[in-house]
Amino acid sequence: MKEISYIELLEENQRLGKQQKGARYNLAVLSNVTVNLCKEVFEYYLRCENINAHVKIGDYDNIVQDTLKNQDANVVIIFWEIGNAIDGLQFKANLFDDKEIDAIFEKLKSEIDLVVQNLAGNSLVLINKFSTYAFSGFNLKKDKFEKLADDLNEYLQAKATVNIKLVDIEKIFAQIGLKQSMDYRGFYSSRSLYSVEFFKAYAQYVNPVILSVNGNSKKALILDCDNTLWKGVLGEDGFDNIEMSAQTKDGAVYAEIQSLILSLCKEGVIIGLCSKNNEQDIQEVISTHPDMLLKDEHISVKKINWLDKPQNLREIAQELNIGLESIVIIDDSSFEVNFIKNELPGITALQVPERVHDYPLFFRKTMQLFYKPSITPEDLKKTQMYKQQVIRENSKKQFSNIEEYLKSLALKVMVLEGNDKLVPRLSQLSQKTNQFNLTTKRYTEEDIKKIVKDDLKKIMAFSVSDKFGDSGITGMAVINLERQLSRAHIESYMLSCRVIGRNIEFALMDYIVGSLKEKGFKKVTASYIPTAKNGITQNFYDQCGYKQTGLSNNVHDYALEIDQYQPKNFDYLEVINGNKNKENYVHCI
Amino acid sequence: METKIKKIMSIVFDAQVENLGGNPSPDTLEAWDSLNHMKLISSLEEEFGIQFDDDDILNMKDYHSVQSILSKHLEKI
Numbered sequence: 001m002k003e004i005s006y007i008e009l010l011e012e013n014q015r016l017g018k019q020q021k022g023a024r025y026n027l028a029v030l031s032n033v034t035v036n037l038c039k040e041v042f043e044y045y046l047r048c049e050n051i052n053a054h055v056k057i058g059d060y061d062n063i064v065q066d067t068l069k070n071q072d073a074n075v076v077i078i079f080w081e082i083g084n085a086i087d088g089l090q091f092k093a094n095l096f097d098d099k100e101i102d103a104i105f106e107k108l109k110s111e112i113d114l115v116v117q118n119l120a121g122n123s124l125v126l127i128n129k130f131s132t133y134a135f136s137g138f139n140l141k142k143d144k145f146e147k148l149a150d151d152l153n154e155y156l157q158a159k160a161t162v163n164i165k166l167v168d169i170e171k172i173f174a175q176i177g178l179k180q181s182m183d184y185r186g187f188y189s190s191r192s193l194y195s196v197e198f199f200k201a202y203a204q205y206v207n208p209v210i211l212s213v214n215g216n217s218k219k220a221l222i223l224d225c226d227n228t229l230w231k232g233v234l235g236e237d238g239f240d241n242i243e244m245s246a247q248t249k250d251g252a253v254y255a256e257i258q259s260l261i262l263s264l265c266k267e268g269v270i271i272g273l274c275s276k277n278n279e280q281d282i283q284e285v286i287s288t289h290p291d292m293l294l295k296d297e298h299i300s301v302k303k304i305n306w307l308d309k310p311q312n313l314r315e316i317a318q319e320l321n322i323g324l325e326s327i328v329i330i331d332d333s334s335f336e337v338n339f340i341k342n343e344l345p346g347i348t349a350l351q352v353p354e355r356v357h358d359y360p361l362f363f364r365k366t367m368q369l370f371y372k373p374s375i376t377p378e379d380l381k382k383t384q385m386y387k388q389q390v391i392r393e394n395s396k397k398q399f400s401n402i403e404e405y406l407k408s409l410a411l412k413v414m415v416l417e418g419n420d421k422l423v424p425r426l427s428q429l430s431q432k433t434n435q436f437n438l439t440t441k442r443y444t445e446e447d448i449k450k451i452v453k454d455d456l457k458k459i460m461a462f463s464v465s466d467k468f469g470d471s472g473i474t475g476m477a478v479i480n481l482e483r484q485l486s487r488a489h490i491e492s493y494m495l496s497c498r499v500i501g502r503n504i505e506f507a508l509m510d511y512i513v514g515s516l517k518e519k520g521f522k523k524v525t526a527s528y529i530p531t532a533k534n535g536i537t538q539n540f541y542d543q544c545g546y547k548q549t550g551l552s553n554n555v556h557d558y559a560l561e562i563d564q565y566q567p568k569n570f571d572y573l574e575v576i577n578g579n580k581n582k583e584n585y586v587h588c589i
Numbered sequence: 590m591e592t593k594i595k596k597i598m599s600i601v602f603d604a605q606v607e608n609l610g611g612n613p614s615p616d617t618l619e620a621w622d623s624l625n626h627m628k629l630i631s632s633l634e635e636e637f638g639i640q641f642d643d644d645d646i647l648n649m650k651d652y653h654s655v656q657s658i659l660s661k662h663l664e665k666i
Contacts, residue, residue, distance in 0.1 A: 005635055005636065006628075006631055006632050006635050007597055007600055007601075007632040007635070007636055010600050010601060010628065010632070011600045014600070014603065036624045036627065037627060037628065037631065040628075185643060185646075186627070189643060189646075190623075190627075192627065195631075196631050196635075
């Protein structure tokens, strides 16, 4: 695939900027060299993912001061060039004695401390690791300059808090080559070191991290079968002649691909198949082929038929209850890939490279789209949970009346108070829940920890189980307690898409209002903030009996007098207080 | 070449081609600052497949000088 040229990118970025609807997403790029060419490049790649990105470039060589000005930025990116840490350090370092080097090291250490401290409240900070590659590529042994960089990196690593991710820019140099990454002409004239090509590669390298804190990471990988999972066409070459054995040249590539798919599956990525084939034939390969690594237990959803792929993918999205923009599909046919791209613009459709030996590298790059800051117990159970979800969707079709169906599920909801063990999952939930999310407030792990400790706030976490299985923690509410006014405010209320459509949101509201009443609260306030994705919740508070009290800046305010609340009391939904029972508690986390 | 340069300028300076005038320069075009000058250089280099020297970059003071410096490079190819 041809990369977009810089001028095309500038033009596209202007166009995309005009059509962005979501909330403004602010990036601040701080540096001690000139990095202004990155602005449109970073904006463009995020705007392609429907993030209304706006990049602000900090003042030249003002990293520490600028951290104070950007404590409200959604992302801060720091390009800290060691060669320019003091003017000409790249050649001066080797003339300095140990004492002088030490002084520079101390100065930078204290600057790092300040940066880390000033940005402690930001949800995401990307700091490039110090690299001397721009100047030291020919060295046979490490000089003082390189050793200083090593020491600084070690210090940075030790100091980095959870919200800070260190970016290994040397990997980007390796990807596109040092010569293509650097613009020395700019360095000596205006202290601008990096080329546009570098910024393009950088943006694509770090975007999965930004997308993951923004609730936009990819969730499902759907694969074609022929020439995607194995070499050959099952219908033509036959069961015995398709190749995916590590023992043959082409087979070895496919054995590697299947192993990589398994590792994604282990991290909680949903794996599915979508192939034009006879279902029985494919099932036979999955169940009995000795070289097949991918088994039924790894596959959450299968669409093996002769219908067109966009239609199948729409159904997959519906059955898994995820958005098309959460899906990546890999197919070997350019026809199918283009067809899918045209029909379903939000989806990421990728074509298997023409040369088989390029496939593993391509696949490893694709894997990064599923980046997650940390793996939670829910991730490990995900395949099972999504399989249940598909069975549930299909058994829904057997019941004409949805209430009848819900009654048949034997639904149980368990409520837990937020605690330290739930922190990673609750943060992840807030970052990934887009549909049933009243305020779409994202919380980092740091944020959740603070709330757990805060006496004026309460987090309730919910897990849902039914006769098919346990969903794990799939919903939460953050409630601010204004005890003196006998008033509580629902700051956040969200349910994972895996459990919506079962009236659980109402049963939980019964529970929340009930428990606030018990504690003597008289009034509950709440807000609904519309986004492109949470339309499903627009009447939620009305349905719960709240009265709308105001609307400003896209925020709809609601209020409820607790003694006027009419609980829904669904008889098929049992809500259990999980805190009373230690066993449940452990089971849920 | 003229339309291509003007088109690139119109994108870099976020202006309509008609509004660029006959010989736009940093004096007549507010958007032509040193940062956009860097963008212009990068775009021209990529679109025409050439690389400017340091002096070229300094000497590009208006549309006409951009055009003549570019022609000089294109003749070399």
